[in-house]
Amino acid sequence: MLVGENIQRIHKEIGPEVSLVVVSKFRSISEIQSAYEAGQKIFAENRVQALLERRENLPADIQWHLIGHLQTNKVRAIAGFIDMIQSVDTLKLLAVINSEAAKVGRVIDCLLQIHVAEEETKFGFDKDEWIQLLKSGSLKNYPNVRLRGIMGMATHTDDQSKVAGEFQTLKKLFDEGKEILNSKDFDVLSMGMSGDYKLAVECGSTMVRVGSAVFEP
Numbered sequence: 001m002l003v004g005e006n007i008q009r010i011h012k013e014i015g016p017e018v019s020l021v022v023v024s025k026f027r028s029i030s031e032i033q034s035a036y037e038a039g040q041k042i043f044a045e046n047r048v049q050a051l052l053e054r055r056e057n058l059p060a061d062i063q064w065h066l067i068g069h070l071q072t073n074k075v076r077a078i079a080g081f082i083d084m085i086q087s088v089d090t091l092k093l094l095a096v097i098n099s100e101a102a103k104v105g106r107v108i109d110c111l112l113q114i115h116v117a118e119e120e121t122k123f124g125f126d127k128d129e130w131i132q133l134l135k136s137g138s139l140k141n142y143p144n145v146r147l148r149g150i151m152g153m154a155t156h157t158d159d160q161s162k163v164a165g166e167f168q169t170l171k172k173l174f175d176e177g178k179e180i181l182n183s184k185d186f187d188v189l190s191m192g193m194s195g196d197y198k199l200a201v202e203c204g205s206t207m208v209r210v211g212s213a214v215f216e217p
């Protein structure tokens with residue numbers, strides 16, 4: 001089975017220390033099912049509505065991550081089950097996740113999305129905002145959020161040295177977070193997609209988010 005072979009190959013390439021999150025957006029239920037049957041348990045969607053629909057039609061032991069921009073009024077719909085929200089891009093959103101998690105008696109794993117790429121449309125905190133936030137101490141005010149790390153994307157370009165530079169920046173920002181927060185929970189650096197996950201792992205990624213390289217030949 002092609003999907004299973006792709007998953008095995010990617011695991012070999014990234015090594016046992018790096019988590020593989022399979023991005024299932026735009027894929028059919030049967031495609032996702034075949035990845036699941038190949039042993040994959042962590043999947044990610046970028047839209048709440050699609051996530052809810054897929055979850056309903058797939059095995060209950062799948063862990064779901066959200067990787068797309070999340071509106072505050074949609075948090076409630078996922079608060080009861082979501083395994084990780086990787087795309088926290090404002091403090092307001094973090095506060096809403098915290099209060100919705102409290103209502104359902106959960107602590108939700110979150111990553112803050114950091115914007116380092118050239119594209120202007122991407123969501124996230126920029127470098128300076130992230131450092132300010134770390135130094136302010138305010139990230140400790142959300143008891144129902146477990147801040148696990150940061151997520152970022154590199155610029156979509158063939159220029160490998162540019163992409164590597166952006167991954168190195170993310171790694172530096174992750175290390176600063178680790179040092180300032182001094183929390184053992186802060187252990188996830190989510191970076192790397194189909195086109196750049198090998199480079200991302202070389203630059204220190206602990207979690208890659210791969211879609212097309214899993215589902216396409």
Ligand SMILES: *Cc1c(COP(=O)(O)O)cnc(C)c1O
Nearest residue numbers: 023046067193194209210211212
């Ligand atoms: C779509 C998406 C991915 C996966 O992209 P591929 O190029 O298909 O691997 C990873 N991260 C985010 C945030 C995405 O939106």
